Amino acid sequence: MVDIDAVRDWLGRLPGGSLAGQYVDDWDAFEKLDRPVVTLFGSYDTGKSSLLRRLLVDSGRDVPGWLTISARHETFEVHDVEVGECIIRDTPGFAVGASDIRAQNNSRRAMAAVGLTDVGIAGLTPQLATAERDMLQKLFTQGWPVGTMWFVVSRFDEAGVDPEYDLAEYRELGDRKVRELRELFDLDDRTPVFVVSQDPFQTAGPDTDLSRETWDDFRDWDGMRDLTDAIEAVSPSALPEWRHAAGQRYWTAVLDGTVIELRRQLADYTARAEVAASGVARRDGWESELDALDRAAHAGLDGLVEEVMRRSWEPSSGTDELQAEIQRTLDEWFTKHEVRLQRLRQSIRKTKERERARPSWAGFASLAATLGSGQDAATTAAGPRGVAEHVEKVGPMLIGMLKAANKAPGPTAGGKAGSAKAPRDLGRPIGIAEAVLPLAAYLANVFDEQRADRTRLNQDKAAAAKRQQVVTECTQRARDTWQPFVDDVREEIVAVTRDQVDLDASLRRLVEQLQKAVAEGESLLRLGTVPLHETRA
Ligand SMILES: Nc1nc2c(ncn2[C@@H]2O[C@H](COP(=O)(O)OP(=O)(O)OP(=O)(O)O)[C@@H](O)[C@H]2O)c(=O)[nH]1
Ligand SMILES: [Mg+2]
Incomplete structure (x- = not known):
């Protein structure tokens, strides 16, 4: 015997809402009928x-x-x-x-x-x-x-x-x-x-x-x-016994049908939650790769200009050569690290392409689209009234729950870069021409001054300060040039993983709730299914 009260209670606590009322209404309407x-x-x-x-x-x-x-x-x-x-x-x-x-x-x-x-x-x-x-x-x-x-x-x-x-x-x-x-x-x-x-x-x-x-x-x-x-x-004489049996059949069928539907939803949402979780892991992985690249670039820059100055800040060497040497060294530094950024970017795109080609992606993408489009999922379930439609409401109920969960901007919504801006044109290669550091004008100016009084500057205490200033200024300019390239990749990482990261927590929660609901429903079924076989010998 299925425990009807327990089934009703369970139906009332399903993830995203309750199916109890509708089933109870249908049952009550039937139970009220005073003829067979x-x-x-x-x-x-x-x-x-x-x-x-x-x-x-x-x-x-x-x-x-x-x-x-x-x-x-x-x-x-x-x-x-x-x-x-x-x-x-x-x-x-x-x-x-x-x-x-x-x-x-x-x-x-x-x-x-x-x-x-x-x-x-x-x-x-x-x-x-x-x-x-x-x-x-x-x-x-x-x-x-x-x-x-x-x-x-x-x-x-x-x-x-x-x-x-x-x-x-x-x-x-x-x-x-x-x-x-x-x-x-x-x-x-x-x-x-x-x-x-x-x-x-x-x-x-x-x-x-x-x-x-x-x-x-x-x-x-x-x-x-x-x-x-x-x-x-x-004749109606046997109605009480028949209604009791019908109740058992009805609530067993409701329980069975709902468990089947929940299992189906659980399978779908588990797959989607896996896609979301993999997005979170990818973002973490890519961001730490990017951080490592960035740190390496900064480390490579430390002392680099100073070294060139020490080698070349000689009265004998021409300022033009020094200027060219600084420019060349920094360009080399930039190119070396920028190539690594490009490689990371390529790998992100390839991984993303592979991920999108997988069958599991379609299910996730359509969910993300449904949640993002603001279309009211509940309306898609509208149809003629009937017992079987109730089970079809499970899907829209879950969507409604996810929508509510994702309405409030979560802490993950913006990502590290905190930018909602669309990724830059993903196909654009950043050429070396663009990479040339805009140092030429600054250096020309500095060395013009130096040329004016080279000997004095060289001996003067002020010369050392000037040198240091050039070192600092060049290094800073190099960093400033580098930074947007890093930001750009970071934005891309955030953008390509945004849907997954945004949905990760609520999907995980939903899967847990579905697992719990299925387990509870299954145990009610186990308790209830002592087959009566009344039509058999
Ligand atoms: N030869 C013959 N044909 C019949 C008989 N009863 C029904 N049919 C034909 O069988 C077909 C199906 O009849 P329906 O009464 O619509 O069948 P149904 O089970 O209600 O079908 P659904 O509503 O689609 O589930 C129709 O073409 C009827 O004309 C019968 O006793 N003899
Ligand atoms: Mg018919």
Whole structure:
């Protein structure tokens, strides 16, 4: 037995919000119904809607507008009609293994409806269940009180024997199918099985404006009498027991469906969290590489100008040579370190390219786009009301949670450079021409002064001070030229890892919460799934 209160409580505490209210509302609406609910379900095109039309018309009722019949997927919603003492529900046919969303939604809707019924009628074609066997099997073993799960093998005029030509043979085939079906699902005699032709030879086809005479020619053999009698015999006397069983089925199905959805979300968000975490690690790695490069450049500059001055600050050597020597030395220094910056930049771009080519990137990028675009994810889930939609709300709930978490600018939002500016044109190579330090004018000026009184300057105490000033000034200019190149790479590092770093913390938190929710849901499932196998011998 599943602990319904515990399931409701758990649903109320899911990451990003609560699903409890919606499920509770649907359950309450069902529980309020004071007459037995009989639900038709099965694969699409098995003739569920045609069967309901037949029941309505035979009992002198109008066919409601929503009831449509065709050879395509036709019914997309769960609908009710009243027939005698019962409420009969038509459901969308499920398409087992279908990959398109609409078919999957139909399947989910149909499965969920089975939790909100007292009697279930599984419709099958004469080929019997093949693809949907596992799905049906899962339903049958979900705790149906004896006699509340029925089977209808329908459209039997198409089974291979024409009843108007050889009735005995037709009946014989019907009996054989019933035996086959009981074997297939391991059913005992307490499970009712009907063989019907609700619209022999498609006499009514898609029409809905019909009278009961339409099928008068077929009543002797179409099997509808037995089924109609059985439905008429359904009485509300057993409702309390049926509702209890339905509650167990319903909340187990809700729990099961939600756990499956949460597991799916957990897998997706784990992959995205890994992408985010790798971005954080990359940023750290690249920044410390950059810091090391920067430190090496500064270290390489220390004492460099002084050394040139000591070597060349001789009265004998021409000021032009000295000037050229300083310029040359600093250019060399700059080029050497700038090449290292370029290499780091290349490696960042290559790594990024590889990362973007990985399948995991797409999932992360689309999440980042959704969160960044400001589009309201909740609206994408809007659709017709129904039990199965609730589980589809898990995704938007999680997105909403992430949006809220990332609205407040986090400490990581700006990164070290603290700049929100877009990275510079990433393809632009910084050529050596640009790298030439703008020292020429300064040096020319300094040495012009020196030329004016070279001898005195050389002996003077002031000469040493002047020398030192030149050293300091040249070194500072070199540093000032270098710095923007470092900043540029730093900005690029921040920019290419921004989404990942920004989302890292909230994704990690979300994954933890999902793990917790899944674990809790799984333990509720383990406690609840003592299969009742009531339809089995
Ligand atoms: N030959 C024959 N055809 C039938 C019979 N009952 C229904 N059909 C045809 O079977 C097709 C499917 O019928 P529907 O009643 O729309 O089937 P459904 O199970 O409601 O389908 P979905 O709503 O898509 O799940 C239609 O083309 C009907 O005309 C029958 O007794 N005999
Ligand atoms: Mg239908």
